[in-house]
Amino acid sequence: MTPQELIAQYGPREAMEYDVVIVGAGPAGLSTAIRLKQLAAESGKEVSVVVLEKGSEPGAHILSGAVMDPIAINELLPNWKADGGPLLQPVTGDEFLFLSETGSKSVPEWLMPMPFHNKGNYVISLGNVVKWMASQAEALGVEIFPGFAAAEVLYDDKGAVKGVATGNVGVGRNGEPHDGFQLGMELHGKYTIFAEGARGHLGKQILAKFNLQEGRDPQSWAIGIKELWEIPADKARPGHVMHTGGWPMMDDTFGGGFLYHLEGNKVTLGFVIGLDYKNPWMSPFEEMQRWKTHPAIRAHLEGGKRISYGARAINNGGLQALPKMVFPGGALVGCDAGTLNASRIKGSHAAIKTGMLAAEAAFAALQAGRQGDELAAYPDAFDKSWLHTELQRTKNFKLWFKKGKLIGNIMTGIEQWLMPKLGMIPPWTLHGTVKDNETLRPAAEMPKIAYPKPDNKLTFDRLSSVFVSNTNHAEDQPIHLTLKDNSVPVNVNLAKYAGPESRYCPAGVYEFVKNEDDTDRLQINAQNCVHCKTCDIKDPTQNIVWVTPEGGGGPNYAGM
Known part of the structure; x- marks a missing residue:
């Protein structure tokens, strides 16, 4: 049965009414909720606010480096330190290395571009910060409502967004309800704020329905693959922040590594690769594993133990790729809008700030008795904010690297080192025109890449990695990685690109196997999915569509 048939048979769905409905309990969604309630308390008004979170608890699906700039949380919750905010480890030093296959060259601190200076910032677990923010919001x-996945956008008779509906629970893989079946519920809001993170499932639909990307560059993306390690005490350097460029990205592929020392003898590290890469034989997961074998990285980890793993898509299109952030009945905030600063590899401060700005616009609209219109005050305030200025300074970062590493390094030096010293913002603006799913070249034209086998001490395979991400989905539920056309994976992706989904997925979800008659088919191991959204972005024909699984499914990250 289709979801619509289930509603027709078991409905109608229960509906709950709120002033503001927020989709996603990440930093953007929670900052929106907190700011709304602060404004209500300051004015003596009542504002009802609900936040839906598809993870089992706030923070369960949160994945970020992370070095946090406290500028926005200082504005939102100025007493965060006294109130127990888990920003515990100040940055104590920055290091940037250019790697060759076996060696490295350190960039003097005075030559580092502005985005790599982290004095005053904190090395954090964003998941822990989000859990704390959730407690402040409550x-x-x-x-x-954790464990409730928003699965459908609801519209009023004028076409404005009027809320969302959660997914049905207790539906088998065959589409039929089984014991424990529960129909989803509707949450109606005078305004609905989408804060799902990068490539949000519903945000993607909103962008298309209201044509919010018109006149903007296409959004560009990267995949970030991360691990958390516990290391020997004599290797710990709390607050030390390291970034790397160069090897293993030896062609013009956009990519680099990060390694941050947390408190408590822990290290968070990972590798970021632009999803505009060209070689279908590339595996971002394997590139990250290979990167760890470099002597400069290995030295931080040997004798330690990997304790968690995850992956997530990252927006990096820059200011030019930001969509119109409002539409009738709501707004996009944080990475649902694409506000991450790729040059700094930082998005949490931007998420918090956009959430605050959207909340202020929504609160003013509610007090004026409005609902269902466009919150024009939000993008107006964004244009006047320090965040807009910050994104102006770094707007060309990814686009210069699309022109090659040499030009990228030179222009990054000019725009991110020289111009800040002169108090300048780049007077020119580059533009992208090619979408990330359009960049793969036929496999026959590109060199194959031979990756070493994992040693299970420093390097690992996908399945053991998914295991330490605590990922779980109910086996008997509809597959949430859907195909528009079942013939495309074999007839196009395998035939032309050697099946890139089997390599770009960092969780082993996609696997080409042989049928009894020796023909090929794509097997989808949906239970492995870590919700990174890479397949939804990189699939060459956009045939894969990620939809929400049952609420509570997916990773359960700890300390990430």
Whole structure:
């Protein structure tokens, strides 16, 4: 049965009414909720706010480096330190290395571009910060529903967004309800704020329905693959922040590594690769594993133990790729809008700030008795904010690297080192025109890449990695990685690109196997999915569509 048939048979769905419905309990969604309640308390007004979170708890699906610039949380929750905010480890030093296959060259600190200076920032677990923010929101009266995946956008009779519906629970893989079946519920809001993170499932639909990307560059993306390690005490350097360029990205592929020392003898590290890469034989997961074998990285990890793993798509299109952030009945905030600063590899401060700005616009609209219109005050305030200025300074970062590493390094030096010293913002603006799914070249034209086998001490395979991400989905539920046309994976992706989904997925979801008659088919191991959204972005024909699984499914990250 289709979801619509289930509603027709078991409906109608229960509906709950709120002033503001927020989709996603990440930093953007929670900052929106907190700011709304702060404004209500300051004015003596009542504002009802609900936050839906598809993870089992706030923070369960949060994945970020992360070095956090506290500028936005200082504005939102100025007493965060006294109130137990888990920003515990100040940055104590920055290091940038250019790697060759066996060696490295350090960039003097005075030559580092502005984005790589982290004095005053904190090495954090963003998941822990989000859990704490959720407790602050609930203390203010925000209702948070974890384990409820927003699966459908609801519209009123004028075409404005009027809320969302959660997915049905207890539906088998065959589409039929089984014991424990529950129909999803509707949450209606005078305004609905989408804060799902990069490539949000519903945000993607909103972008298309209201044509919000018109006149903007296509959004560009990267995949970030991350691990958390516990290391020997004599290797710990709390607060030390390291970034790397160069090897193993020896062609013009955009990519680099990060390694941050947390408190408590822990290291968070990972590798970021632009999803505009050309070689279908590339595996971002394997490139990250290979990167760890470099002597400069290995030295931080030997004798330690990997304790968690995850992956997530990252927006990096820059200011030019930001969509129109409002539409009738709501707004996009944080990475659902694409506000991450790729040059700094930082998005949490941007997420918090956009959430605050959207909340202020929504609160003013509610007090004026409005609903269902466009919150024009939000993009107006964004254009006047320090965040807009910051993104102006770094707007060309990814686009210069699309022209080659040499030009990218030279122009990054000019725009991110020289111009800040002169108090200048780049007067020119580059533009992208090619979408990330359009860049793969036929496999026959590109060199194959031979990756070493994992040693299970420093390097690992995908399945053991998924295991330490604590990923779980109910086996008997509809597959949430859907295909528009079942013939495309074999007839196009395998035939022309050697089946790139089997390599770009960092969780072993996609696997080409032989049928009894020796023909090929794509097997989808949906239970492995870590919700990174890479397949939804990189699939050459956009035939793969990621939809929400049952609420509570997916990774359960700890300390990430």
